[in-house]
Amino acid sequence: MKNSMVKWIVNFFKGPGKSGLDLGRRRVLAAGIVGLGGGLLFKANPLSGDRSYNSELIRPPGSMEEDEFLERCLRCGECMKVCPTNVIQPSMLEGGLEGLWSPVLKMDFGYCEYKCMMCTQVCPTEAIRKMNTLEEKQQVKMGLAYVDRNRCLPWAYARPCLVCQEHCPLPEKAIYLEEVTVTKANGGKVVVKRPYVNAELCIGCGICENKCPVSDQAAIRVTSVGETRHFKNQFLTADRFSG
Amino acid sequence: MAKIKTSSFVWVRRLSQAVFLLIFLYLFMLTVYHPGNETYGPLKLFFNFDPLAMLTVLLGGHAVAGAFLLSLITIVFTLVLGRWFCGWVCPFGTVHNMFIGIRIAKGKDKIKAGSYSVWQKSKYYILTLVLVCAFFGANLAGWLDPFSFLFRSLGLSVFPLVNAGFEGFFNWMYNVDPLKLSVITEPIFRILRRSFLDFSQPHYFWGMFFGVLFGVIIALNMFRARFWCRYICPLGGLLGIFGKNPTVRIKVDPEKCNGCSLCVIECQTGADPMGEGSWRPSECIFCWNCESVCPVNAITFDFKGQGGEKS
Numbered sequence: 148m149k150n151s152m153v154k155w156i157v158n159f160f161k162g163p164g165k166s167g168l169d170l171g172r173r174r175v176l177a178a179g180i181v182g183l184g185g186g187l188l189f190k191a192n193p194l195s196g197d198r199s200y201n202s203e204l205i206r207p208p209g210s211m212e213e214d215e216f217l218e219r220c221l222r223c224g225e226c227m228k229v230c231p232t233n234v235i236q237p238s239m240l241e242g243g244l245e246g247l248w249s250p251v252l253k254m255d256f257g258y259c260e261y262k263c264m265m266c267t268q269v270c271p272t273e274a275i276r277k278m279n280t281l282e283e284k285q286q287v288k289m290g291l292a293y294v295d296r297n298r299c300l301p302w303a304y305a306r307p308c309l310v311c312q313e314h315c316p317l318p319e320k321a322i323y324l325e326e327v328t329v330t331k332a333n334g335g336k337v338v339v340k341r342p343y344v345n346a347e348l349c350i351g352c353g354i355c356e357n358k359c360p361v362s363d364q365a366a367i368r369v370t371s372v373g374e375t376r377h378f379k380n381q382f383l384t385a386d387r388f389s390g
Numbered sequence: 391m392a393k394i395k396t397s398s399f400v401w402v403r404r405l406s407q408a409v410f411l412l413i414f415l416y417l418f419m420l421t422v423y424h425p426g427n428e429t430y431g432p433l434k435l436f437f438n439f440d441p442l443a444m445l446t447v448l449l450g451g452h453a454v455a456g457a458f459l460l461s462l463i464t465i466v467f468t469l470v471l472g473r474w475f476c477g478w479v480c481p482f483g484t485v486h487n488m489f490i491g492i493r494i495a496k497g498k499d500k501i502k503a504g505s506y507s508v509w510q511k512s513k514y515y516i517l518t519l520v521l522v523c524a525f526f527g528a529n530l531a532g533w534l535d536p537f538s539f540l541f542r543s544l545g546l547s548v549f550p551l552v553n554a555g556f557e558g559f560f561n562w563m564y565n566v567d568p569l570k571l572s573v574i575t576e577p578i579f580r581i582l583r584r585s586f587l588d589f590s591q592p593h594y595f596w597g598m599f600f601g602v603l604f605g606v607i608i609a610l611n612m613f614r615a616r617f618w619c620r621y622i623c624p625l626g627g628l629l630g631i632f633g634k635n636p637t638v639r640i641k642v643d644p645e646k647c648n649g650c651s652l653c654v655i656e657c658q659t660g661a662d663p664m665g666e667g668s669w670r671p672s673e674c675i676f677c678w679n680c681e682s683v684c685p686v687n688a689i690t691f692d693f694k695g696q697g698g699e700k701s
Contacts, residue, residue: 159469159635168634168672170514178515179522186526214527218450221443221532225433227594228545231423237546237596245528248542248596256593268429269421271437272447273455281427 189245200380202370204241205252205351207266208259208287209276212376213242219274222248226266226275232257234353235266250275252289254353254369259289261316261352290351291373292321292344298366301339305329309340311355311367321348322355322367346373397682403477407484414481414537418544419586436481436537439464441632442517442625443538446524446531465632472636473629476619477658477675482536486618487677489611490658501651503614506660506670510620517627534624539607546594547601553588616658619675630672638676639694640669646688653680653689663689 193199194213207226210216227235227250234257237248250266252259264284267275278284292311300308312322324340331337344367351369359365372382413435420431434457437443441461447454464475476483495503520531532538560579564572583589594600610617619626642665653663661674681689 155635155637168514168631168670170511174511174515175518178518182519182522183526185519185530186523186528189523189528190526215450215452218452218524218527218529219447220529221437221535221538222542223437223532223535223538224542224545225421228418228421228541228549228592229423229433233590233592233594236594237542237600239595245530248533253595262427263423264427265423265429268427269433271434271455272443277455 189243192243192245194243194246197377197379200371200377201241202372203251204238204246205254205290205353205369205371206374206376207235207250207252207275208264208284208289208350209267209278210250210376211274211276216274216376217242217246217249219272220246220249221272221274223271224248225269225271226250229265229269230257231263231265232260232357234258234357252353252369254356254365256357258354258357259352261285261354285350286375288350288373288375290353290369290371291346291349292351292353292355292367292369294342294344295364295366295368298361298364299342300360300366301327301329301341302366305331305337305339307337307339308360309342310358310360311342312340314354314358316352316354317348317350319348321345321350342367349373397678399678400682403676403678406478407487410479411481411484414540415544418541418549421545422588439479440535440537440625441465442520442531442535442628445628446520446529449521449524450527450529464629468629468632468636470636471633471638472671472676473626473633473674474676475629476623476626477677480536480625482540482623483616483619483675485540485608486611486616487658489608490615492609492612493615494612500655504651504655504657504660506662506673507614507620510660510673512621513623513627514631516622517624517631520624531624534622536618536623536625539604543600543604547597547599547604549588550592550594550597551601553591556582556587557591614660620659620673634672636671637694638691639671640666640674640680641690641692642666642669643688643690646686648686648688650685652683652685656680656683 194201206216211219222237224237227237234252234254235250236253236256238246238251240247241251242249262281264278264281267278267284294302296302300306309324312320312324315322322342322344324342326338326340328336328338351373353369355367356365356369359367372380374380417431417433417435421433424430438457438460441464444454444458444461468475493503516534520534523530560575563575607618614620640663651664656679657663658677658679659673659675661670662668663674663680676691681691
């Protein structure tokens with residue numbers, strides 16, 4: 148028995164016989180070099196590492212920091228299939244070529260449902276970290292919303308609107324309103340409530356962008372800044388928020 | 391020539407394939423939102439048995455979830471017994487298996503199409519590329535991993551297509567209502583929506599592309615049976631390397647063999663089963679077709695403790 152085990156192992160590593168697996172050292176080396184070159188080129192991509200952050204690269208909640216995410220993600224589409232709002236989409240080149248088909252959030256298709264964390268449950272390689280409680284997921288920031296004051300109805304068109312504030316799922320509301328009297332086109336006065344984003348609270352779920360009545364390009368949009376997974380993709384440090 | 395009876399091994403293999411494909415599809419259908427955020431069922435099961443997924447993540451220098459220990463079962467099984475996984479378990483392999491009949495080779499060309507080609511080494515080079523690339527920081531395994539490929543194609547293109555088809559049909563029946571048939575179709579629609587169909591039509595970027603790619607990959611079976619498994623699949627390559635010296639080996643009786651080449655024609659992966667010397671364990675997926683088709687019963691598979699001398 149022992150003898151045959153040894154024989155088997157020797158046979159396994161012995162050079163290729165007629166019926167064996169003869170791949171050719173040079174060709175394997177060539178494939179390896181292409182892999183090496185590809186891997187290093189991807190690493191040299193301007194989007195990789197901490198060099199820059201794509202504002203449109205909004206990953207599902209609990210995603211790993213970008214480099215590790217791409218080393219884990221299989222592009223299997225489980226998170227996209229399971230997402231109830233259809234917000235998770237296979238990416239184009241938001242994350243560079245090596246990130247092709249990896250999941251990104253497209254708020255014009257849906258939004259990250261506050262009470263859902265299905266994508267964190269299904270990811271086979273934990274590129275999206277598995278969450279145990281909903282509270283844990285609700286702490287994760289995917290990005291940050293900003294108001295486009297040139298498009299927002301109360302800011303730009305003197306029309307009352309508070310859709311984004313009403314949809315904000317956070318119990319304390321990450322959007323607060325300021326009551327202002329503004330002049331209408333016919334010279335009359337109207338009281339509108341102008342939205343502001345509370346950057347400390349906003350988790351970037353994107354429901355405000357999804358529900359914004361300015362339908363083609365929402366007047367409130369989410370970008371990736373402030374996302375939990377990158378401690379450098381922040382525009383203000385946490386202690387400077389409160390002031 | 392008398393009609394050859396399909397071997398019982400082939401039927402067992404088909405049963406195994408059907409079971410695993412149905413499990414895959416069932417888990418696929420379970421991959422939907424559930425209130426309470428629980429997954430009803432082991433949705434990642436196939437990925438957990440996938441050593442390619444595990445290896446690429448490990449090479450990237452990251453810890454894998456404990457469930458990936460299951461892929462060690464695949465590895466050990468393949469090391470000892472050979473590349474059975476592709477022929478008996480892999481749901482994508484089963485999909486290809488179902489489309490083998492679209493081969494276009496006729497007459498003598500069938501032998502050429504069935505036998506080994508040096509181009510089948512390409513999957514090992516793809517595998518090398520993927521593994522090296524994973525080591526240097528970019529995990530490309532998912533683009534070509536069979537479970538990823540199948541799930542992505544089904545989830546992002548086939549399922550939305552089916553969903554749209556059903557919705558279109560039933561909505562048309564409801565709106566046009568020919569022969570008052572909507573009395574029948576509406577309850578069916580309601581049942582389908584509750585069980586099978588999505589409550590809202592899913593839309594995905596790349597959906598069209600994934601659909602076309604899926605179709606093309608399947609259509610390649612026209613040129614070679616299991617084209618994907620022979621030439622492309624990096625997981626197949628990995629299991630081919632692990633399974634290069636299996637203890638289960640082909641046994642061909644040279645006395646009985648009449649050299650008809652039916653075994654080569656029926657071989658799904660170009661493993662050249664017409665002789666013990668020409669047989670390629672790394673390509674063989676143990677589908678048992680050669681044993682089944684042999685008109686003189688010259689081929690058997692044998693359990694050999696110490697493995698073959700020739701490999």
